[in-house]
Amino acid sequence: MYIGRTQMLVRKISRVILNKRAESYVISAVILAGVAIAMGFAVLAWAQGRSSAYTQEYSETMNAETAKLKERLAVEYIVYNASAHEIWIYLLNWGTIDDVEIQTVHVRSDSWHLIASAFTLKFFNGISIPDQDLDMGEEGYITVSTGALQIGGYYYVRVVTVRGAVFDSTFVA
Amino acid sequence: MTRLSWLKRFSRDSKGISTAIGTILLVLAMFVISSNVFLFTISQNTLYSQAVTEGHQTDADRFNEKIVALNGNHTVDEDEDEVTVEAELTNAGSVAAQIIKLWVFDTYPTNQRYNYASLDLNLNPGDAFQSVVTVTIPGAQTGHNFVSYFVTARGNTVPVTAAEVNGTIVAQVALGIGKVGMDFDTFIYYNVSGYNLQVWPDGKEGYNVPKGKAMAFRVTLTNFDTNKRTISLTSHSALWMVFPTDNPQQVRSRWWYVVNVNGNGTILSTKKDTFSNIPLLYAVPTPVYFASYNDLSVSDFGTSSIDIPGFTTGPAAVNLMLFGTIGASTFGQNIPFVSVYVT
Numbered sequence: 001m002y003i004g005r006t007q008m009l010v011r012k013i014s015r016v017i018l019n020k021r022a023e024s025y026v027i028s029a030v031i032l033a034g035v036a037i038a039m040g041f042a043v044l045a046w047a048q049g050r051s052s053a054y055t056q057e058y059s060e061t062m063n064a065e066t067a068k069l070k071e072r073l074a075v076e077y078i079v080y081n082a083s084a085h086e087i088w089i090y091l092l093n094w095g096t097i098d099d100v101e102i103q104t105v106h107v108r109s110d111s112w113h114l115i116a117s118a119f120t121l122k123f124f125n126g127i128s129i130p131d132q133d134l135d136m137g138e139e140g141y142i143t144v145s146t147g148a149l150q151i152g153g154y155y156y157v158r159v160v161t162v163r164g165a166v167f168d169s170t171f172v173a
Numbered sequence: 174m175t176r177l178s179w180l181k182r183f184s185r186d187s188k189g190i191s192t193a194i195g196t197i198l199l200v201l202a203m204f205v206i207s208s209n210v211f212l213f214t215i216s217q218n219t220l221y222s223q224a225v226t227e228g229h230q231t232d233a234d235r236f237n238e239k240i241v242a243l244n245g246n247h248t249v250d251e252d253e254d255e256v257t258v259e260a261e262l263t264n265a266g267s268v269a270a271q272i273i274k275l276w277v278f279d280t281y282p283t284n285q286r287y288n289y290a291s292l293d294l295n296l297n298p299g300d301a302f303q304s305v306v307t308v309t310i311p312g313a314q315t316g317h318n319f320v321s322y323f324v325t326a327r328g329n330t331v332p333v334t335a336a337e338v339n340g341t342i343v344a345q346v347a348l349g350i351g352k353v354g355m356d357f358d359t360f361i362y363y364n365v366s367g368y369n370l371q372v373w374p375d376g377k378e379g380y381n382v383p384k385g386k387a388m389a390f391r392v393t394l395t396n397f398d399t400n401k402r403t404i405s406l407t408s409h410s411a412l413w414m415v416f417p418t419d420n421p422q423q424v425r426s427r428w429w430y431v432v433n434v435n436g437n438g439t440i441l442s443t444k445k446d447t448f449s450n451i452p453l454l455y456a457v458p459t460p461v462y463f464a465s466y467n468d469l470s471v472s473d474f475g476t477s478s479i480d481i482p483g484f485t486t487g488p489a490a491v492n493l494m495l496f497g498t499i500g501a502s503t504f505g506q507n508i509p510f511v512s513v514y515v516t
Contacts, residue, residue, distance in 0.1 A: 074328025
């Protein structure tokens with residue numbers, strides 16, 4: 001009895017598979033349409049995702065570049081302390097954006113180059129600046145240990161901010 | 174008619190319509206997405222361009238900022254270690270400017286120190302301002318040279334330029350006449366009555382002077398020391414006249430020692446040791462009065478007149494004998510600067 005039912009089911013399925021009559025068009029049309037719509041939505045979602053990612057990246061890049069453009073640092077004075085072997089760089093943020101943070105300071109002469117990134121930004125009165133950045137109109141100084149410099153030598157200083165802006169100055173040790 | 178039949182056919186015929194609709198929807202979707210991206214890109218580019226423009230404007234403002242600091246002068250209070258910087262600030266640019274700092278440097282080899290003063294001076298285009306700012310520099314002395322500059326809120330630096338000096342006088346100083354210049358136009362004498370100078374303050378033109386009358390002389394001196402040190406005149410300074418006499422082998426002379434005079438033309442240093450040294454600041458014309466027969470560090474004030482045996486009238490050579498200090502050093506100079514005619 002059970003075997004007979006199974007056989008009947010197999011026959012039915014075989015008939016459905018092997019049947020080339022009208023209902024196969026409908027099913028295939030539905031399947032094709034479904035696949036096409038699904039793929040369409042998938043492509044659409046992918047395109048939307050890609051465009052969103054692109055716009056977000058672009059936005060971040062442009063915001064960063066715009067912020068960098070607004071940064072302006074002026075070096076008020078640089079002095080070399082020969083006894084302590086360090087230079088003091090007095091800075092003023094005269095740009096149109098807050099939070100100008102210093103990433104690195106390059107000190108170089110014709111045959112020598114020093115990159116410093118460990119320093120503390122202080123107010124002119126010597127008190128450490130809490131947020132370690134310069135807001136608009138704010139002044140501060142950093143001290144960079146340089147080792148012994150040639151007294152009377154001409155040195156170049158490059159201040160690089162976290163946003164990537166570069167400000168150059170010079171001093172005589 | 175043709176149009177209606179085409180519409181009827183299109184509305185009744187559903188074959189292939191889904192493909193067209195699907196294509197249209199897909200194209201629309203892609204168009205919307207790409208349009209969004211494009212418009213977003215444009216807006217971001219606009220923002221960036223705006224930031225670039227603002228940056229250029231900021232830089233242009235900085236370049237157009239032009240402050241000049243002329244007639245600068247540094248004076249030192251050695252007791253207080255204070256350096257006072259005087260300068261005439263003028264906004265000669267086209268934008269308003271704010272001065273936020275003054276840096277002062279002592280360039281003396283053994284005292285190369287610096288300090289600054291925070292300021293808040295706002296200058297519109299064309300504005301001028303006489304600034305007097307004092308900073309503390311330990312070890313600063315009058316004889317030291319100082320360099321100073323102002324800093325604006327846009328980060329520009331404005332060096333303080335020393336007082337401009339008349340070229341002729343500079344040439345005279347360079348030729349060896351000395352560190353002190355004299356204004357020939359203001360050389361006058363006064364008749365002295367008691368301790369009063371008459372007629373105050375104009376006196377009389379000093380190139381013709383009377384014989385036998387108590388007189389005082391006013392000489393306007395200017396310190397042109399190239400190191401800009403202050404000269405301080407002591408009571409030994411005197412105006413000295415030499416007269417040709419009947420006997421050429423006998424040199425006759427008369428002198429008038431320096432005195433202190435108040436604003437009413439009254440001599441203040443009338444007693445011994447009451448004379449106060451007279452400072453000659455760099456590039457500042459200063460009237461100096463010579464009236465006493467005696468050096469006020471030696472004895473009390475006494476009048477002096479031209480009353481020379483063997484000399485009646487005629488020309489006389491006048492010298493200035495200046496003594497004192499210049500900066501931290503001793504100063505002494507004899508200036509054969511003018512002649513008078515005694516009547």
